[in-house]
Amino acid sequence: MKSRKKIIFNGVFLAVVFALTIYGVFHGEDLSSMMDAIHRADKRWLLPGIALVAFFIWGESIIIWYMMRSSGIHLKKRTCFLFSSVGFFFSCITPSASGGQPMQIYYMKKEKISIPVSTVILMIVTITYKLVLVVIGIGIAIFGRGFLHKYLEGILPVFYLGLILNIFCVTFMTILVFHPLFAKTILVKGMKLLERFHLMRKKEGRLKKLEASMDTYRNTAAYLKNNPLVIVKVIGITFIQRMALFAVTWFVYQAFGLHGTGFWDILFLQAVISVSVDMLPLPGGMGISETLFLTIFSPVFGGLLLPGMVLSRGLGYYGELLISAVFTAVAQLTVGKKES
Numbered sequence: 001m002k003s004r005k006k007i008i009f010n011g012v013f014l015a016v017v018f019a020l021t022i023y024g025v026f027h028g029e030d031l032s033s034m035m036d037a038i039h040r041a042d043k044r045w046l047l048p049g050i051a052l053v054a055f056f057i058w059g060e061s062i063i064i065w066y067m068m069r070s071s072g073i074h075l076k077k078r079t080c081f082l083f084s085s086v087g088f089f090f091s092c093i094t095p096s097a098s099g100g101q102p103m104q105i106y107y108m109k110k111e112k113i114s115i116p117v118s119t120v121i122l123m124i125v126t127i128t129y130k131l132v133l134v135v136i137g138i139g140i141a142i143f144g145r146g147f148l149h150k151y152l153e154g155i156l157p158v159f160y161l162g163l164i165l166n167i168f169c170v171t172f173m174t175i176l177v178f179h180p181l182f183a184k185t186i187l188v189k190g191m192k193l194l195e196r197f198h199l200m201r202k203k204e205g206r207l208k209k210l211e212a213s214m215d216t217y218r219n220t221a222a223y224l225k226n227n228p229l230v231i232v233k234v235i236g237i238t239f240i241q242r243m244a245l246f247a248v249t250w251f252v253y254q255a256f257g258l259h260g261t262g263f264w265d266i267l268f269l270q271a272v273i274s275v276s277v278d279m280l281p282l283p284g285g286m287g288i289s290e291t292l293f294l295t296i297f298s299p300v301f302g303g304l305l306l307p308g309m310v311l312s313r314g315l316g317y318y319g320e321l322l323i324s325a326v327f328t329a330v331a332q333l334t335v336g337k338k339e340s
Contacts, residue, residue, distance in 0.1 A: 037256070037307040045255035046315065049248040053319045057327075059241030060084040060125065063234050067121045070230045071223075073113060082335055083107055085327035087122075092321045101126070110336030120220045123173070124231070128238045130170050130278070136242075137163040137275040140268060151269060151296050155276070158292065162276035169279060177224065180217040245320075246270040249312040253300065256308065261300045269296055270312075289313065 061084035065077050086107050091100030101122045108118040140147065141163065152159055176183045224231055250266045273292045280288060293309045301308035 034307050034310065037304055038311060041252075041255040041307070041311065042257065043255070045251050046311065049251040049255075049315045050319060052244045052248050052251070053315055054323055056241055056245040057081070057084050057088055057320065057324060059237055059244065060087065063125055063128075063237050063241075064121060066237075067124065067230060067234065068113075070227055071117055071121070073117065075111070079111065079335065082327055082331035085324040086331050087324075088320055089324035089328040092317070092324065107331055107335050116215070116219055120223050123177075123217075123220050124223065124234065125238075127170065127173050127177070128231070128235050129242075130166055130173075131235065132238045132242050133271075133275050133278055134163070134166050134170050135239075136268070136271050137166065140272065140275075144268065147265070147268065151265075151299065152272060154295050155272075155292055158276045158288075159272055162279060165279035166275060176217045177221045180221070183217065242271075242274070243267065245316060246274070248316045249297075249308075252308055252311045252315065255311065256301070256304050258301065258304065266300065269300070270316075272296065289317070 058081060061077065061081040064083055065075060065080040068075050068080070083104050087100040087104040089100075090103040093099065104122055105115060105118045109115060137159075141160075148156065148159075246267045247263075247270075249270045250263050253261070253266055273289055273296070276292055277288050290309060290313060293313065294305060297308065298305055
């Protein structure tokens, strides 16, 4: 019953956010001119963009496949691609991408992969995924002062907030992994404080669940200490994976025949959007991503700003959603029903 209510809530929440996004972005705009501009765009430049979205999904599957092998579990790459697709699909449609990893664990369990192993691997994926964003964000903040003032004057508070939240998340997860006893002490005291102020109902089983989760963090720490070279390679793959998705906007830029803004400027502007929205409780950063695009890409796309946003966001988010949805359906039909 709880699961069904959660699915209904997520579905309604997604629909409401989508409707508000559509209204906020297109209200009062000349839609016919926008469609004409999209129609005139050179579609040959959009094909590499679609390929990069597929590569982005595939990149995580290679990370999963690689870490599974390092744990002694041999899977076919196509099975790992299905796991990756499931994760991205449910991350796209749930607040704060909260539904991705639980569903991946569910499908991995169908392939007889133990929950502790899958949880550790997916936790490392999450840490490295956010770590790459943090490194890019800090790099822009420290070394890109001219870039910040040229493009980001209007959204600097949002960018810095997103960066701080990501730094906090990575730091907190790292503490959980390498200092589980210290983390447990903090969490237990925090839980008791919330119960004392009646902000959380007291439950007898909550402490046991916390202790069980601490085991996962201890296992993750052991994996990281025993496989440092694996982690370095995973970080490298993750960096390439994320940069590939950011590059989609450059191909959209080329599709309109525009010139004057360099490849790396466009790449890092898209990275700024990801840093800013990654920790926000919105499915796929919906709404805020479009708003930030229309703000910071204004000097880049000029009069083609709205069609540029539609194509860039259409490929980078909705294209990812569509591709991952197709392979999630394949996963539902095939995972656990034959040898991997």
